[in-house]
Amino acid sequence: MSYLQFPRLAFSGLFQADVSTVNNDPRHFDIDHFDSSFQEFQSNSASGGTTFNGWWNPVGTGIFRFHECATQSISTQAGQTQTKASQDPAIGLTVGNAMGRASGKLVDLDPDWQNASCLYGLGVTLINANGHVIMSADYASNPFRDLWFTRANSAGDMGASAMFQSVLTNVIWNLDGIQSPFFDQLIAATEQDMLSIRLTTYGYNMNAKAPLFGYGTVLGVIGAAKASQPRSFILGRRFTPTTQNAAMDLVSSNGIGCFSAQIDSTNSSLHVDLSNALPLAKGYVVQDLGPMQFALLKNPLTAQDDVINAEDYIALAAVDQSQELQLQQGGIQSVPLPTSINEDLHNHPLAILSAPDANGKMLVSVRENLLGLEVRADTFAFRLDPNDPHKNHAQSTFYAACYGIPMPNAALGFWVSGPALDYANTPVSAPPGTTPKALLPVNNVPDNAIRFSPARPVTDAEGKVQVQLHGPEEMQTPREYIDGQLYTISYNFAGNDPALQQTYDKLAAVVFTKIAPCPSPTWEDIYPILKQYANLYPIMSQGLLDFSKKEQADANAFILHFVFDKHIDDPDQMPVTRDLSSAKRTMLIRYFQQIIDSQGMPKNAMDMFGKRCPTRGGGGLAQAHQQSAATCPNLPGKSRGPNN
Known part of the structure; x- marks a missing residue:
């Protein structure tokens, strides 16, 4: 089972992605040619040209979080869709972020590969009107897939759309006093105490002067996870257009992108995820493509854009292009399947057909991959x-x-x-x-x-x-x-x-680059690393502390040691980009440990930072200090073992 099958819960609202864009241009990593203008917003000249500087959000913090999201509907194990809180208390809940810790972070794999941005440290909560946290969980770090740039009639990222799919782990339910048949079904259907989640994001606002700058639309679905199924995609019926546009997107002639569907034999249903497939019109609403229908093609070699007759296909259902399907049901349409086609489903492709012309002929807008x-x-x-x-x-x-x-x-x-x-x-x-x-x-x-x-x-x-x-x-x-x-x-x-x-x-x-071990690093050893990050993240170096200056870095050695030593899934890890090798990280931790040992630990350190360490359990700062000493055996004051 997955988010695409029954039972499932759908929510919608806004997401905030306050990404830093100085590091979007790989040339900004060169500290020898870095210019202060690269930390400024891009600007347009009177002649229409663009000076990119630090691109469209040089002061970004890297955070990703939900904003004004709420559950809109549930689909029960029997396939009944409900949209009113009076039907089940699972409807109308606030979908929020982790409680008592920092927001998740959105991170590119590399400045040269910004096509698989990953969510780290994202918490997901369901909260009722009384502030009661019904469910809390952790999104298992995973990048987006099926990114395309021309879904909406906007340039660049503002026209882009993508899907995050992963599992929720560390799921904690608090259903005392909550009588929800849906949650009972969902919990019973899960395996390994995990849930399947999909987030579709689009409509991102890159206008720094707009009230919703850095925000976009998110359509979310949560369902039961099955151990035998992949976590990051739907293994089922894959629809991929055979034509490519100028932006390298695979898009049908009427603007439909890639998407997946799945047959549920238990309910004799076809579940189709259209949340990232249908083109968007002005205002990021679904574009009306005219009447279309799902169909099963009788000839497996019928191609996209072929014109076929009524005897060439079996009609299944009209394609729901409504905005209601997107916002209320997460963009998922479930189509009942007649038992008469069960045998043909295993060796014939599914397709979306356009409306018939005057002669009753249909155009194949998009179809399942060749040979399935x-x-x-x-x-x-x-x-x-x-x-x-x-x-x-x-x-x-x-x-x-x-x-x-x-x-x-x-x-x-x-x-x-x-x-x-x-x-x-x-x-x-x-x-x-x-x-x-x-x-x-x-x-x-x-x-x-x-x-x-x-x-x-x-x-x-x-x-x-x-x-x-x-x-x-x-x-x-x-x-x-x-x-x-x-x-x-x-x-x-x-x-x-x-x-x-x-x-x-x-x-x-x-x-990563392999470097020689550095048992006793000096400022000269770590300066190039810190200078690069100070250049790339002005929100930190200008708004917090300039750690490329020795006096400021040494004065805040404890803070820097604390964040550099965090786990990759911790939302507070430094650097936000997760692009630091283990050797360089160890070198930085050793350097700041040397400074801490010479200066002593700040008296209020536990109060300042102990609560911002969610992945280390209750040990807080003291445990972080002990772990650093254990993983960096060459630090001053610690004896060297036989394997060191």
């Missing part, structure tokens, strides 16, 4: 670290299916992209003299840096296979001013029948 093929990786963004053998490999489970049925014995292949300059994130400013002077980074070099095992994986009886990515033992700085290197890797079936994939459905891996 789908192959996707559950984990698709990686950080590999040659400085730590335990962090220099990663694992992902790959799933293969044909018309939604798992494919056993399917061979997969991988193809690392060739050397590429990052033109997408390095625009030319107007006037040209304001364009950053740093050279453009080249990705995917040196080649053969990442190894896969098995090299030619084959799916098991359940249509899945686990694959390990191994980083190299050595990595220099091929991008010069950015740590390590970015590799983008395509994957698909190894045979002659590949599955059509969404534009950014690739693996992306960052391999």
Whole structure:
């Protein structure tokens, strides 16, 4: 089961993504060519050109949170949709963030790969009108998928739309006094005490002068999670347009993007997730494409944009293009399926057809992938670290299916992209003299840096296979001013029948630079790291403390030690971008520990920061201090063991 099946709960509202954009341009990482103008908002000249400076939000904090979100409907185990609180107290709840800790953070994998931004430290709560927290949980860190830039009639990110799908862990229910048949069904349907969640985000406001600057629309759905299903996508009936527009989006001729559906044999239903599929008109409302219907094609080779007759398909239901479906039901339409087509469902494609013309002919607007093929990786963004053998490999489970049925014995292949300059994130400013002077980074070099095992994986009886990515033992700085290197890797079936994939459905891996251990770091050792972050995050270096200045960094050694030593899933971890190798992190922690040892711990440290350490349990600051000493054995005052 997943969010797409029954039972499920839908909510909608706003999200805030206060991302910092100085680091959007990789050339800003070059401290030798950094200019103070890169910390300013972009500006437009009278002639119409743009001076990008620090792009559209240089003062961003990185936070991601829900705003004015509420549950709008529930769909019961039997498939009944309810929209009134009088029907079930699960309706009308506030969907909020974690209680008593910082907001989650939205983080790009790398400045050269901003197409898999990940949520870290996001908490999800359901709260009733009395302030009673009915449910609290943690969003398991995972990036968005199915990003496309032309869904709305707006330029760049304002026209973009994407989906986050993951699971909620550490789920805590507090249903005392709450009589909700729906929650009883949801809890009974879950496995491993996890819930499935999907967030679709669009309509992002990039206008710094607008009241809702940094906000957008979010459509959320929560359902039961099943251990056998992938966490980050729906393994089912995959619809991928065969045509690509100028923005590299795969879009049908009438503007429909990629989406997934799933057949629920228990309820004889087809569940279709249209939350990220239908084009948007002005005001980010669903564009009216005229009457359309779901259908089962009788000829498996009928192509997108083919014109067919009534005898060529079996009509299933009208496509619901209403704004109500989006906001009230999370963009999910459930279609009853006649039992007469059960056998054909396993080997015939589903499609969306446009309205018939005067001669009764229908246009195939978009259809299921050719031969019903789908192959996707559950984990698709990686950080590999040659400085730590335990962090220099990663694992992902790959799933293969044909018309939604798992494919056993399917061979997969991988193809690392060739050397590429990052033109997408390095625009030319107007006037040209304001364009950053740093050279453009080249990705995917040196080649053969990442190894896969098995090299030619084959799916098991359940249509899945686990694959390990191994980083190299050595990595220099091929991008010069950015740590390590970015590799983008395509994957698909190894045979002659590949599955059509969404534009950014690739693996992306960052391999950190390997550096020599530094048992007793000096200011000169850590200055380049801190200077780079001070440049990239003016909200911190200008609004909090300039940690690129030794006197300020040393005076706040305890704070910096505290945030650099946090777990990657902690919302307070520094750096926000999670782009610091273990060797550099250890070096920073050691340096600030040396300063703490020479200065002593601030008397009010526990009161100031102990409560901002949610991932360390009740130990707070003292526990953080002990853990740092345990993981950094070469700190002054600690004896060296035989393995150090």
